[in-house]
Amino acid sequence: MRRLLRSPLILTLWFTVMLLAFAVVGAPAFVLDDALAQASDGRIRLSASSGTLWRGAGLLVEREGGRYRPWIDIAWRVDFGELWRGRLGLALTIDGELATQLTVAPDGFGIDLPGASLPLAPLVRILPHPTARLGWNGRLHASGELVHCTWHITCEGRLRLDIDALSLSVLPDAQLGRYRLDASTGADGLQLTLTDDGNNRLTARGAIKVLTAGRSKGEITLSGEQDLVRQISAMTSDISKITPEGTLGIDW
Incomplete structure (x- = not known):
């Protein structure tokens, strides 16, 4: 056994493994820049890395x-x-x-969000949907925990997303207010509940379910300042309907 461990083949293999481990652990941070550039088609980069x-x-x-x-x-x-x-x-x-x-x-992963906060606009612009190009702005605050997530992206846990000073640049006087998404996950997938703080120019209530392969279905009801409701109705006419009372229902 001792002779086998000292054989040139084993020593060469051990040296190769250690060399590869050192190369991976010591890989410079700018490697992430290349990965981000490829994943985002050059839209997101990592600058001034160290x-x-x-x-x-x-x-x-x-x-x-x-x-x-x-x-x-x-x-x-x-x-x-x-x-x-x-x-x-x-x-x-x-x-x-x-x-x-x-x-x-x-067998999976877990995520703990003590209270992440970041600008909303660049995050939305990453999304491929056309509505992501409407000039969203604001600040996103995320907190909560996901546990026992499998690699098929089924999780247990809850997340809370607060959006402060939400605005939409395609609308005149675009400040809309503060909104909240409460997310719960389980065997049935991801469930989102949309609410607002009650003092917004545009009130919002709704429920969204995220299905497999990134698909979703949901119902959202908007009300408030009628000019805003009518403008959003015109932009979402393929999936929305406005009632005689001035409430806009969005269903997809």
Whole structure:
């Protein structure tokens, strides 16, 4: 056995494994920039990166109007402390505040959001749907926890998304107000409940269910200032209907 362990083949194999491990662990942070550029068709990049793939920082920028604009400062740290239990940890910091803690295992993952906060506009513009091009602005705050998520993206847990100072640039006097999405997950998929704080120019109530392959179905009722309701009705005429009372129902 001792002779086998000292054989040139085993020593070469061990050296190769250690060399590959060192190369991966020591990979520079700008490797993420290449991955983001490919995944977003060049729209999102990681600028001013520092550190390594496992512990680093950088500035996320978004391409808009032919130039890149700053989005958020991020920093990340991979925790190997529980690797012996088959789990890997990741802590993500946004603009200097802990935003996400992710635990990854062979059978799935878990996400803890202590209170992530980031600008809404660049996040919406990533979405492929045409409504994402209507000039959404505001601030998104996310908190909650998802546990026992499988790689088929079935989870247990709850998330809360608060959107402050929501506005839509395609509308005149575009400030709409503050809204909330409460998300619950389980065997039936992702359920979203939409509410507002009751003081908005445009009130919103609704329920959305996210189905497999990213499809969704839902019902949303909008009311409030009639000019806003009519303008949104014109933009969503294929899936909405306005009542004689001036309430707009959106169903898809």
